Amino acid sequence: MSNTTGTLYIVATPIGNLGDMSQRAIEVLRQVGVIAAEDTRHSRPLLQHFGIATSCIPLHEHNEREQSVALISRLRDGENVALISDAGTPLLSDPGFHLVREARTSGIQVVPVPGASALLAALSVAGLPTDRFVFEGFLPSKSFARRQHLERLQQDSRTLVFYEAPHRILETLADMVEIFGGGREVVMARELTKHFETLRGGELSELLEWAKSDPNQQRGEIVLVVGGARPGSVVLDEEAVRVLKILLQEMPVKQAAALAAQITGQKKNHLYQYAIKNLAAAD
Numbered sequence: 628m629s630n631t632t633g634t635l636y637i638v639a640t641p642i643g644n645l646g647d648m649s650q651r652a653i654e655v656l657r658q659v660g661v662i663a664a665e666d667t668r669h670s671r672p673l674l675q676h677f678g679i680a681t682s683c684i685p686l687h688e689h690n691e692r693e694q695s696v697a698l699i700s701r702l703r704d705g706e707n708v709a710l711i712s713d714a715g716t717p718l719l720s721d722p723g724f725h726l727v728r729e730a731r732t733s734g735i736q737v738v739p740v741p742g743a744s745a746l747l748a749a750l751s752v753a754g755l756p757t758d759r760f761v762f763e764g765f766l767p768s769k770s771f772a773r774r775q776h777l778e779r780l781q782q783d784s785r786t787l788v789f790y791e792a793p794h795r796i797l798e799t800l801a802d803m804v805e806i807f808g809g810g811r812e813v814v815m816a817r818e819l820t821k822h823f824e825t826l827r828g829g830e831l832s833e834l835l836e837w838a839k840s841d842p843n844q845q846r847g848e849i850v851l852v853v854g855g856a857r858p859g860s861v862v863l864d865e866e867a868v869r870v871l872k873i874l875l876q877e878m879p880v881k882q883a884a885a886l887a888a889q890i891t892g893q894k895k896n897h898l899y900q901y902a903i904k905n906l907a908a909a910d
Contacts, residue, residue, distance in 0.1 A: 633660070633702040635730045636709040637723070639716040639742025640673060642848070643821035647743045653677050655740050660706040663698060665713045665722055686710065688722050695726040702735045709740075714848075716744040720764040720790055746788055749816035749850035752826060753786075756855070760786035766799060768792075773799065777806045778864065784855040791849045800835040803853065805865050807831060812854035818847040863901050867891040871898055875906060 636655050641647040656662060656679045663686035664670040670683060686694045698708055712721035730737050746762055763780070766789055767773045780787060791799050796815075803811070809832030817825040825844065827834060831853075838844045863871070870890050874883035884899035891898075 631705055632733075632735050633705050633707040634736045634738055635698075635702060635727070636707065636738050636740055637717050637727065638709050638711050638740040639744065640670075640711050640714060642714045642743045642745050642748070642819055643824075645673075645676060647820060648673075648677060649740070649742050652740050652742055653679065656681055656709055656711070658707065659709040661698075661701065662709045662711060663694065663726070664711050665717075669713045670711060681709075686722055686726065691722045691725050695729050698726060699729050699733055699735070702730060703733065714743075714745075716742065716746075719744060719746055719762070743820070745790070745816075745819055745848065745850050748819050749814070749852050750786070750788060752816065753814040753852040754828065755786045755812065755814065755852055757786065759784075759855075760788055762788045765790045765792070766795075768795065770798065770802070774802050774806060777802055781806055782856045784858065786855050787851075787853040789851040789853070791851055793846050793849060796845055796849055797835070797838060799851070800831065800838060803851075804831045804835055807853065807856075809835075811856075814852045815844070816850040816852065817844060819850065821847070823847065863893060863897065867893045867898065868901070871902060872906060875902060 636659060638652050638655055640652065656674065659681060662670070662674070662681050662683045664683045665685075665687050667683045667685050674681070674683070684694065686698075702708055710717050710723050710726060712723070717723045718727065727737055750757055750760060761783065766776055803813070809830060811831045812828070813831050813834050814826065814828040815834055815838070817823075823843070827837060829837075867887065871883060871887045874887055878886070880899060880902045884895050884902055887893065887898045888895035
């Protein structure tokens, strides 16, 4: 065994435009002993384009724990290893967490080789606040779980960033309209750095109708950048509003809000504030 451990390099690759590949990334990938790639079939054309002949092994969600053991052993023996994903910066909704964590726990040096990131690219051009933001990755694929997750973010004042699959984009936008409110500001960044790159901003309800009307906007890689809840704003789901409206026909605002809270599980003060600002009722 070598007295010196190897280095694990976390290497960003282009998300579309090959011109975004850094010279440093090329040099590192040429010099390491092995490249761990999310999908070797996907990465092979990229590596061939830049004349990188280094051998590749697959590291994906189904084999990461097993493969990490083998890679840590190679690193301990002094071999340098690079990790790449299919596109962009590894570990951002991509495999690699277990490998990086195990390497750091084992005292192995982990070095970033920065580059393209769909998250940061979308955020940089969205025109929404960037001083405080949260990256939520991909939302749950099932409707109930997705809606629950969005409800937990309903009052978050930070800018929200999501990745979304094209076949779910309409469902996700519809859920956001219902839970965040149709007037919430959003920017959809699609196919960033690629030939059909599209940036569209506006209110959630407008963006949903636009995406519905153009099937081309339901294709490719999509990032959604959603404005945070405004201070003092109250957004209720459709069922809570329906219950509140019915109760307001029979009782004062305070009483209606209290009863609606018991029925729907929403906070009483949110229901009260919503009724005062949005519904015609007499206390």
